[in-house]
Structures are given as C-alpha cells and as structure tokens.
Amino acid sequence: MAAMPPLKAKSGFPVSNKLLQKRWNDKAFQLHQQKVAAMKADLDNKSPKPYQHIRLRLKKLLAEEERQAQVDHDNRKLLARMTQIMRTHGSLDNWNDYTPRSLNYYVREKEAERIATNNELIKSRLLGVQPSYDLNKWEEDFLKHEYYLANMAAVTKDYDLDSLEPTPRDPLRRRRPRSAGTETDRSTEAASTTDGEVETTKLPKIKLERSKGGGTWPPRRFHTKLPKVNRVDKNKVDLSQHDVDRDSRMLFKATKGLSQNEVSIVIKTLVRRTYRQRQETKAKFWELYDKELSEDLKSQLSDDFAPVIDALLVEREKFDAMTVHDALKGSPSAEATLIEILCTRNNRALEQIKKAYRDEHLNNLEDDVRSETAGQLQDLLLGLLAGDRDESNQVDEDLARQDAQELYEDEKDRWSTDSDSKLMSLITTKSYAHIRATFTEYEKLAQTDMLDVLKDELSGEFFVAMVALVKVIFYCPKFFAERVYRAMRPRGDAATLIRCLMTRAEADMPLIRKVYKKTYGATIMDDLDSYVSAPYKPILVDLVRGSDGQDGQKKSQKRINGMVIHRAPPAAQTTAPSAHPPSQTRGRQEQPPGTTLPEAIGCCTEGEVV
Template sequence: MAWWKAWVEQEGIAVKGSSHFNLDPDAETLYKAMKGIGTNEQAITDILTKRSNVQRQEIAKSFKAQFGKDLTETLKSELSGNFERLMVALMYPPYRYEAKEMYDAMKGLGTKEGVIIEILASRTKNQLREIMKAYEEDFGSKLEEDIQADTSGYLERILVCLLQGSRDDVSGFVDPALALQDAQDLFAAGEKIHGTDEMKFITILTTRSATHLMRVFEEYEKIANKSIEDSIKSETHGSLEEVMLTVVKCTQNLHSYFAERLYYAMKGAGTRDGTLIRNIVSRSEIDLNLIKGQFKKMYGQSLSSKIAEDTSGDYRNALLNLVGSEL
C-alpha cells in the first residue's frame, strides 16, 4: 500500500509551488514591488504564497545576485505587522523556521511553553533531529540545554524525553502483552495510588510508538473505566498536563490536533497570530489539506471561512492563498 500512502501525502500538500517557475522574473517582480515609495503587497503575496519553500529559496538567491540585497531583510524593512510576520516566516527553510520558533519561545522574560510543547509533541524523530541541528547552527547553543535552562521539574523531563526522539514512528508493530502491561503500569502510577508516579507516565508516553500507544489507551480505558485523557486531567496540572494531553492528541489524530490548534488560535477575543501563522506555514507543504478536512468535520465550517472572519487586509489574503480553495 505504499502507493496509497504516497497519494495521501501528496493530497495533503496545500502549497505545491509553481509548475511554470522562473526565478529571475519572480525576483525582479518582488524588487519592483518594494522599490521606491509604497509597496505592492498583492504582488508579494501572489509570488511568495504560490511558490514552494524550495522555490522561495531560489528566488532569494536570484534577488541577492540581481540586486545585492537580502530578500528577507528587505521584506522586514518594507512590510509591517502580521503580514510582515507571515511573509518572513515563508522565507525560512522549514527546520530553520521551527528552530527559530523554539528560540523565540525561550528568549527574554518568560517562556512560551505552548510553542515548545506543540513542536516537540507533533514532530517525527527525523524532523526533531533536523530542528536540533538547525537550532545549533543558527543560535550557537544546543536546543536540549536551552530547554533544560528554561524549564524545570517534570515538565523539563518530558520535553527532553520528547526531544530525544525515542518514539518509533515508522513501525506499526504492537505487542499486545506489552500494551496491556503499559496500561496496567499507567493505572498503577495514577488512579490506583494517592499521588502520581509522573515518571511512569513520561516514560511510556515518550518512548512508545503511536500504534502501540493507541492499544495502550484502549486497554487503559477497560481497566480504569475512564479515558487516559480524563486520568491525565485528574492526575496532573499546568504545563505537564498540557504536554501529556498533546502527546495523546497527536497520537490519536495528528490532523485533528492541528485543526484544534488553529480553531483556538481564532476563538474568542483577539487572534493568536503566532499560532495561526506557525501552523499554516509549517504544515502547508505536509498535510494542511488533511487538517482542513478535519477542521470542517470538527467545527462545521471551513478553515478559510474562519480565517476570513478573524483576519483582515493583506494578511488575510495571504493566509487564504496558503490555505487554498475549499469545496
């Protein structure tokens, strides 16, 4: 069924780039759009949201060769607000972008733990390896050491365990006896005792494959008469609860998890634009179309209609271009 997997992966990609790609004219159009007084935001949107990331990197090289300027820095100087933030995000190679998001989440006062949790719990071990490499190259320090410096206790431990990439994300093999044992161990570490053995939860959630964990969660519900999510909510709190629940959600349905992230980024007063931008940009060439399908199923409206309601101007137009049409 390799052909089916490849077809699904291809169908998930929302931004496939231009089939008639010509980098030099694209670079020239961008230069003219930002030259002199005023900026042609529509021209910038039309090019950067309709090219793949690889194509954008080629355009940046042509821009530098033709005009002697760094395209990303030019965008920063000519644009502003969320539109600038989105266009600049599109210019980063994927792993460098995610490394930057991790760095930004930890620098300065306070830590945006939600960003770190989202990235570490939802990426494959190969993706995490590339993010760590990009982080060290771009910021001169090890991601693991920075996480350890910025967090503490069980939260630090589970984040470091996730970063190790010990989970088997390829094999679909499940050992029923081990799954039952894991479920019994989780029950013994939480519901069965006064207090919680957090390390038992951390070890199982961060080292078992998704297919194995799905079986563990089924067995757990039979033993505990409640879902693993309900037990995590009653046994933990704060950021540790958030990261454990995120691992469970990503295990059960990764596309539903991202649909939920996008929905809550736009729910209520104000829009959490960082979350909105990061998830649309980072999933646009992976599985954004599949996330769109889950969004419609879960919330009864299309992702594009929700974006149209909650954003405005050039920023909205660019987001809608990336999301693409929805039937």
C-alpha cells in the same frame, strides 16, 4: 748596591736617631694631609637649595585635576545615556547597516520609476490598439479569387480539370470521357442546339452567404480551408509553473515599489510555491541582486508582514528553533507550542532544530530547557528532545496491551517522569502507533476517555503538555484545527495562526479544513474573513485555499520537511477500534476507515527532511 742617604731633620742637619726622625716625618705628612682635606674653597660650588613650590608644580597638578574631573564628568554622562538606551532601546536607529550609494542615487531611482511608468503606459496603449487588417476580409477575398479561377477554368481551353472535384454548385463542370487512341479534348465547348447554332455557356452567379464570423464566402468542398489563427497574448504570463528567474525579477520589482500590488506578487511567487521552490527563489534573488529577499520585502511592506515573511522564507529548522526559543521565554500557550514542534518532527528534524538553535542563540537547547522549565514538564521536554523514538509503523497489539496493563496497575508512579519510569519510556522511545494503541487499551481498562484521566490525575503545566500530546497522538489534524480556532479569537496569538497555517499547508491542510468545519460549523476561510483584519489576511486565505496542490498537480502523499503526509498503509496493520461508546471519546476525531496511525495523526516516522 748604593747606600741610602742619611735622614735629615727639617733644619737640614743630620739626625741622631733615624727611627724617631722617620716617625716624626710620617706624622707631619699625615697632619699635612688632614689640613689639605679640611681646607675650604674660596668659591661655594654646591647645588642651590631646592624650593618646595618649584618641586611640586602646583599649577600643572591643578590643570591635570581639572582635566580628569572633566573626563570623569563626560564618562558619567555617556554611561547614563548608554544605560538609558539599554533600558528603553533608544529612540534612534544608529545601526550602520546601510549599503554605500552614490550621491545621485535618488535621481537615478526617480528616473527609473519614470521610465517604468512610461513603459507601462506604452504597453497599455499598444494592447488597446485595434488591428487595421481584418482576417475575415482576407479569407473572404481569397475564397472569392479561388472561385473565380475555378469558373474561368471551366471555359478555358487546355486547362486540366482532373484535379478538381465537381460539386453541386458547379453543374457545368464535367469530366470528359477519354476515347482510346485519341487525345483527350480538355477544352470546354459550347453545346449544340437543334438548329446548328452554338450556344455559349454563362458563368453562374456568385451567391455569397453571411457566415457566423462576419465574412462572405461560397462553400466549396474541394477547397482546403485556411488554418485558424490563434491569437496568443504574449504579455500574459503563466504563473502556475515555477520559474525561479521570473519569480525573482517580479519580487525585485515589488521590493522597488514598481508593482501596483506587492501582496499579490508575494502570493503568486511565494505563497503558491512549495517550501523548496521558495528556498530556490530566495537563493536566486541573492545571486542576481546580492540582497536578502526577506529584508527587502520587509522594508517595502508594513511591519505587520514581518512574521509572515519570516514564516515563508526562513529555513524550516531555523523557524522551528525561533518558535521554541520564544515559547521557552514565555510566549502564549507555550506548553502546547513546544509539544506541537517536538511531537510533529522526526528524529532527524529534531537534530537539525537543535543545531539551528545552537547556531542562532549560542547555547544548547537542552540547557535552555533546564534553565527555563522545571519539574515534570522539564523531564518530558528533555525526553522528547533526545530523539530516540522508534519511527516504524508496526504495532504489536500484545505488547501494547501489556504496557497499558502495567501503566494502569502502577497507581503510585503512573505519571512519574523519571528516566526509568514506564511513562517516559513509552512516550520518548516508542513509535506513535504503539503509543496510540497503548492509550486505547488503557481507555478500555479505565472505562473512560484519556483526556478525562489526565484531568482527574494531573494539573499545572505538565497537565497542559500531556493534553496536547494526547491530542497530537490520537488525531493531529483536530489538534491543529483547535489551535487555528483559538488563535483567531480576540485573545488569540497571531504568530500561532501564521505558523500553523504555514507549516501544515503542504502537510494535511485538507484534513484540517474538514475537521474544522465539522467541529465548529464554519470554514477556516469564513472565520479568517470574520476575525482577522490584518493586511496579510489574503496570504493566509490563499494558504488555506491553495493547500490541495500548487502548479495544478495533486501533492503526493509523503512527508515534507520532517512532517508525515498521509500514506496508504497495508490492511494488516490496522488498529483495533475503541471499545467505548462515542460519548466517551470526546476531544478525539474518529479515524477514517482503513487508515493506520501515520495517516490518522500526521506525525513523523520516516522520510526526507529539508
């Protein structure tokens, strides 16, 4: 192992104490390090001092504030415009619901109109041209020719006359007897005179008689007459029969303005058709032209026709849902309208109305009834919407008498609308036949009319609804006759008039017409002519006049679209007549003899629903 070199002092001399020398050397090294660390450089390489105006960038901040102020100003203006539009519905139609069209659409449309006009002119000229051939003259010449041939055959040799039948006009023609074993001589010979000279026969003169048709011809028994020529107008179209293709094309021409009278086309192709046929035409129109028929008709006709077009073409359940929604929002005679819809539809139709209401308004009908109504009216409407009604036509007289007795004796809760009350159980679950029998028995106990009972004991909206309900139950046609009468008066509602005539046209319009004339002393058509001046009046008149049956056929007595049409009931189910005198049954139409409840009220009990 090598020995450590001896420590030396700074001067280079050996030291006397190694420990002290080592300590001194370490301290000197530390001082050296401290001096090196504290040494300052000759060059200043520190970062320059930052200035405040460079860090803040005031000009950029000012530009951003100005831009933000401009954006806020524009947003305020846009918000003010949107608020104004929402309050006033705006003055411009900014809906982009147009269909793309070519640049020369109007040119092609005018060209199509010009061609259609020219075709109409050509058609009118062709129809107005008189024929240059006379059929009577042809028949006259043919008969003359046949007459000449027959006369020539009488004097011509070997001409077979056996097929000809002698007539009084041809005295010279005689059938010659056939001799046995000899050949029959078929030639016509001259008659021999006494002096042996042969006298030739002369043809008879042709005597032409003027016929009723204007031609001249000799009547001949053996001649087969020519068949009569039936002139058929190929341009005349029979619109009494439903043809979905023809109706769709006629409506398309009407929507394009190519027809002279669009209202007449609507009457012939829609009003005089049944509900199902109108829906078929609507679907066919979409299939052929890829357009909505109702929208095209509204664009061609005036705005006054919009409710009529909706009533004609909108599906029945959607139309009822729209009516109920408008009634809940405060339309005129809302209570009677709600009773009209809910009490003249069967359970299945009510389910379809609730589904259509939910699809159209994105809310349940029951929830809207709870939010828009209150009290007893709300309970009544919710009970009718439940759809738990018995739809049979059977009537238990004993049970009806018992229900009437319980309702009459319960003076405190007689008109209570609680879910467990007798009234609600009767109105919402029992059949209309049972309700009518119960009310009839109640009238016997109270010795007064049911309407007078309601007037004395009820008030407000619930009173109006109950009056409408009683009128519908006792005699539905009279209820609708009254609705039509009030709707046509100066303060009436056009929507109610259109709806009643449209929905009852295929149901019980003949009865409504009869009751209307008996009650008010005038026909519905006369009052339409006197009180209605809207451009759609011909459509309403045709609905009333043509309700007995379209296509020349009488309508069968069955329910259409959830409404019962009068059916002949069994004789054993007839209800008992009222016990009070006629003076106590005002407001009610007497039933025809031999009819039961469904025939008398026209309400729903069973059947198909579209």
